[in-house]
Amino acid sequence: MIDLKEVVPSKGKNFIFLGEAGSGKSEISINFAINMAKNNNKKVHFFDMDMTKPLFRSRDLSEYLKEVGVEFHCQEQFMDAPTLVGGVNHLLKSKDEIVVMDVGGDYIGARSLGGFAPLINKEDTVVYYVLNNMRPWSYDIEHIDGTLGKILGVSHIDLSQVRFIDNSNNGITTTADEYLEGSNNMVEIVTQYKPIDFSCVNENLYDEVKDKARLPLFLIHLYLTYEWLEEQVL
Numbered sequence: 001m002i003d004l005k006e007v008v009p010s011k012g013k014n015f016i017f018l019g020e021a022g023s024g025k026s027e028i029s030i031n032f033a034i035n036m037a038k039n040n041n042k043k044v045h046f047f048d049m050d051m052t053k054p055l056f057r058s059r060d061l062s063e064y065l066k067e068v069g070v071e072f073h074c075q076e077q078f079m080d081a082p083t084l085v086g087g088v089n090h091l092l093k094s095k096d097e098i099v100v101m102d103v104g105g106d107y108i109g110a111r112s113l114g115g116f117a118p119l120i121n122k123e124d125t126v127v128y129y130v131l132n133n134m135r136p137w138s139y140d141i142e143h144i145d146g147t148l149g150k151i152l153g154v155s156h157i158d159l160s161q162v163r164f165i166d167n168s169n170n171g172i173t174t175t176a177d178e179y180l181e182g183s184n185n186m187v188e189i190v191t192q193y194k195p196i197d198f199s200c201v202n203e204n205l206y207d208e209v210k211d212k213a214r215l216p217l218f219l220i221h222l223y224l225t226y227e228w229l230e231e232q233v234l
Contacts, residue, residue, distance in 0.1 A: 001206065001210070001217055001218075001219055002198055002216040002217060002218055003039075004032070004035055004036065004039070004218070005039070006216070007197050007198050007216060007218075008126065009123075009126055011123050011124050012124060012125065012126040013042070013095070013097075013098050013099070013124050013125075014092050014098070014099040014101075014119075014120070014124060014125040014126065015029075015032060015036075015098070015099065015100045015101070015125075015126050015128065016101045016103060016113070016120065016125065016126070016127045016128065017029040017032070017100075017101065017102055017103060017128050017130060018103050018106075018110060018127060018128070018129050018130070018151055018155075018157075018162075019106065019129055019130030019131070019132070020106045020130075020132070020135055020137040020138065020147050021104070021106050022132070022135055023130040023131070023132040023135055023137075023138065023167060024130055024132055024167040024169060024200070025102055025103070025104060025130050026050070026058040026102050026104065026224060027167075027200075027220060027222065027223065027224050028128075028130060028165070028167060028200050028218075028220065029046070029058065029100055029101070029102040030046075030058055030061060030065070030102070030223055030224070031200075031218070031219075031220050031221060031223075032100055032218075033046045033065065033070045033100040034065070034068055034070060036098055036100065037068060037069040037070045038068070038069075040098060042096060042097055042098045043071060043096070043097045043098065044069070044070045044071065044097075044098045044099075044100060045070075045071045045073060045091050045097055045098065045099050045100070046058070046065055046070050046071065046072050046073065046100050046101075046102070047073045047074070047088060047099065047100070047101045047102065048062075048072070048073065048074035048102055048104075049101050049102060049103045049104065049109065049112050049113075050102060050103070050104025050109055058074075058102045058224070059072075059074045060224065061223050061224065062074065064223070070100075073087060088101075088116055089116065089119065092116060092119040092120070092125070093119065095124075106137075106147060106150070106151060107147070107150035107151045107153070107154050107155075110150075110151040110154050110155040111154045111155065113155040113156075113157065114154065114155055114156050117155065117156035117157060120155075120157055120161065121156075121157060121158045121161055125161065126161070126163060127157055127161045127162045127163065128162075128163055128164075128165050128197075129148060129151075129162050129163070129164055129165070130165055130167050131144065131164055131165065131166050131167065131168075131186050131190065131196070132166075132167045132168060132169070132182070133166075133168045133181075133182035133183070133185045133186050133189075134168060134169065134170045134174075134178070134182055138186070140189060141189050141190070141193070144189070144190065148162070163197050164190060164194055164195070164196045164197065165196060165197050165198055165199070165200060165218075166182075166183050166186045166187075166196050166198070166199035166200065166215055167199070167200040167220075168181075168182025168183040168185070168186060168199070169182070169200070169201070169202060169220075171222070172202075172222055174202060174205070175205075176205045176208035176209050179201055179202070179205055179209055180209055180212055180213065183199050183201075183213060183214065183215060184214060186199075187214050187215065196215055197216075198215055198216040198217065198218045199213060199215035199216065199217055199218065200217075200218050200219075200220045201213070201217050201218070201219060201220060202219075202220055202222060203219040203220060203221055206219055
């Protein structure tokens with residue numbers, strides 16, 4: 001089990017989560033922001049940049065995030081009109097605050113980052129690309145390269161800014177064996193080209209996988225789930 005300070009670049013204070021639709025970006029970014037708020041003296045700001053309105057949205061947890069000390073930012077949408085939350089530039093520049101951005105909707109949602117590229121392509125910003133071997137666009141290196149290429153193309157983010165993290169899970173039903181198989185596949189496929197910083201695993205599976213995992217483990221609490229399972233989550 002890792003302390004994020006062990007794997008996060010020392011100069012990093014802005015953290016952007018990208019990936020294919022359904023890869024688990026929102027769940028990871030929420031856990032990441034909460035961890036940062038608990039273990040950092042700086043104010044943590046969370047930006048819900050998802051303009052495609054998926055089933056599981058970080059904005060649905062906005063009140064809880066505020067309760068645990070994370071300042072939440074999002075822009076309400078009118079029907080299906082995509083809208084962009086304000087205040088990003090100021091906080092990306094601030095040396096006294098931490099920014100966590102959940103950018104949903106693969107390359108479609110990543111378009112929202114284009115205007116911030118000059119600030120994102122700096123050493124104080126870390127761009128995490130989420131790999132989930134249980135999703136079709138992370139199945140092999142060709143699919144990963146194709147999706148990542150589209151995301152970088154529309155967002156104007158430099159490839160040198162991107163760091164990989166593994167999130168081999170399929171929600172609350174994922175078993176330890178399924179996680180290990182998916183994570184091992186990601187190691188075999190990706191690490192010959194670029195390292196994977198850490199792997200995200202459901203906290204309930206930790207004891208079963210801790211001695212078999214090939215990557216540092218970041219424990220994930222499943223905050224986003226179906227309404228009829230809420231009593232099992234919070």
